[in-house]
Amino acid sequence: MLAIQKEYLQKTWLRPPEELELAIPARRQGGRFYFQAFGELCDLSSQEIILGGQPLTGPGGILIAMYASHVPNEELQLLPLKAFKQLPKSMAYHAAFAANAQQILLPYVPAIKYHQQELVARFSGHINQDAPSGDFSFTLYPLPRVALYYIFYLPDEEFPATVTCLFSANATRYLPVAGLADVAEYTARKIIKLVAT
Numbered sequence: 768m769l770a771i772q773k774e775y776l777q778k779t780w781l782r783p784p785e786e787l788e789l790a791i792p793a794r795r796q797g798g799r800f801y802f803q804a805f806g807e808l809c810d811l812s813s814q815e816i817i818l819g820g821q822p823l824t825g826p827g828g829i830l831i832a833m834y835a836s837h838v839p840n841e842e843l844q845l846l847p848l849k850a851f852k853q854l855p856k857s858m859a860y861h862a863a864f865a866a867n868a869q870q871i872l873l874p875y876v877p878a879i880k881y882h883q884q885e886l887v888a889r890f891s892g893h894i895n896q897d898a899p900s901g902d903f904s905f906t907l908y909p910l911p912r913v914a915l916y917y918i919f920y921l922p923d924e925e926f927p928a929t930v931t932c933l934f935s936a937n938a939t940r941y942l943p944v945a946g947l948a949d950v951a952e953y954t955a956r957k958i959i960k961l962v963a964t
Contacts, residue, residue, distance in 0.1 A: 769824045772816070775832030780813045782836075790840040792911055804831050805909050805957050806889040811835060827953055830946060834910050838941045843912050848933040851948065855939065860948045868951035869930045871959070876919050876928035878962040886958060901931075909954040912941045 779787065784795060793800035793811070800811040805827060807819035816823045816831050823831070851857055851864045872879065879886070880903050887893060890907035898904030901918035908914055916933040920926070932951050942950065 768826065768829060772824065772828045772832045775829065775836045776813055776816075778836035779811075779832060786840065787835065790838045791835060792840075800835075802911055803891050803908070804911075805953060806886075806961070826949065830942075830950055830953060831910070833946050834913070834942055837943070837946075838910075838912055841912075841937070841940055843914060843935055844937045845906070845914055845916070845935045847936050848916050849936060849938065850931075850933055851951075854934065854944050854947065857944045857948070860945060864948045864951065868932050868948065868955050871952075871955050872930045873928045875959055875962055876921055876930065879919065879958060880921065882962045886961065889961065890954075907954060909950050909957075910941070913938065913947070913950055915951055915954055 782790075784798070787793070787800060788795040791800060791802055791811075793802040795801075798812055802809050802811070804818060809831060810817040811831065816828045818827065818831070851868075852861055857864075883894070883903060883905055886907065887905050890909060891911075892905055892907040895904035895906055895916065895918075898918055902921045904916070904918045906914050906916045914935045916935075918931040918933070920929040922928040932955075934947060938947055
């Protein structure tokens with residue numbers, strides 16, 4: 768995995784630093800870029816990724832490096848929201864996305880509601896006052912230009928909990944569809960870690 772991460776970092780550093788600073792967007796200091804990623808401060812350099820003070824070499828590191836190498840300097844367009852299955856070339860990932868980004872959260876929906884303000888603050892997000900449905904809803908930003916719009920239904924005597932994760936209208940401008948699926952899965956696991964402790 769480290770080799771893949773380094774390949775993406777090499778591609779990233781082919782871009783001019785001024786362009787990177789605006790595209791990510793990030794605060795540039797010397798040869799390093801600082802921004803929020805997966806609810807932590809990310810320190811990105813040509814040689815390494817440090818997340819929350821720890822070197823990152825697993826899937827999260829690949830996703831951050833992929834994002835930095837790929838993201839254009841283009842404003843996020845949240846609406847109209849898109850379901851994962853509406854994203855082009857996503858069919859091969861439908862089942863994995865449903866299982867790993869949505870269904871994995873089902874046992875934790877009451878805990879997520881309890882911790883929603885903390886999650887929103889951690890992921891530079893916001894409560895969705897305009898949510899079309901659901902018992903509660905918020906948007907998280909695991910990467911600066913990647914928005915995950917969640918709609919939750921709490922379990923009751925008749926129905927189990929449900930979780931829907933939607934993407935911004937131009938999400939595929941910032942990451943390939945496989946990367947978006949992985950970001951949603953990685954974010955779901957981070958949410959569980961934060962609410963289950």
